Amino acid sequence: MPTLPWTVPNAPGDTTSALVMASRFEVRSLKDVPRFFTKSLAAWRQVKNAPGCLGASLIARPFKRTFLTLSAWDDRRSLMTFNGTDPHRGIVTAMRPTMKTSTFVFWNVEVGDLPVNWADAERRIAEKAAGRPEVD
Numbered sequence: 001m002p003t004l005p006w007t008v009p010n011a012p013g014d015t016t017s018a019l020v021m022a023s024r025f026e027v028r029s030l031k032d033v034p035r036f037f038t039k040s041l042a043a044w045r046q047v048k049n050a051p052g053c054l055g056a057s058l059i060a061r062p063f064k065r066t067f068l069t070l071s072a073w074d075d076r077r078s079l080m081t082f083n084g085t086d087p088h089r090g091i092v093t094a095m096r097p098t099m100k101t102s103t104f105v106f107w108n109v110e111v112g113d114l115p116v117n118w119a120d121a122e123r124r125i126a127e128k129a130a131g132r133p134e135v136d
Contacts, residue, residue: 004058006115009048010074018054018072018111021079022121024103024129025067032098033062039091040067046088047071052078055114065100070121072114103129 012018027036037060047056056071073079082088105124109116 003118004044006055006057006070007048008055009050009053012054012074012111015054015074016111017108018074018114019076019079020070020072020107020109020116020121022105022116022125023069024101024122024125025069026100026102027065027067027095027098028100029098030063030065033065036067036095036098037062039087039095040069042087043091046085047082050078050082053082054111055116057115057118059118068118068122068125070116070118072109072116101129 025036027033040058040060044056044058047053052074054072054074056069058070059068061067071079073082083092103125105121105128107124
């Protein structure tokens with residue numbers, strides 16, 4: 001599946017910096033991939049209308065059982081509101097038993113530096129998964 005390209009749901013307004021979140025999810029089995037993929041599309045539709053979301057992208061690597069997300073938010077509150085709102089909240093609960101690993105990384109960038117480079121995001125995810133501390 002191709003990468004879902006960087007989508008900008010909201011203009012940054014007066015915000016000059018953005019909170020970026022990158023995540024990597026690995027499901028336990030190939031049989032879990034279709035369900036995770038379907039659920040991720042529901043979350044993708046939600047993020048496209050989420051207040052405070054300044055941009056988002058998704059990579060699915062079904063044969064590796066991995067999914068990666070990259071998003072930028074005007075502040076942590078907007079991200080946490082999205083995280084705690086259905087359908088995302090229900091997806092997290094429903095998919096928890098099928099997850100092998102999950103890695104989340106957060107950092108700040110200037111709004112003018114959006115969209116964030118996927119190579120940088122994947123490097124940060126790999127460093128976090130290896131136990132290295134996050135740095136801005």
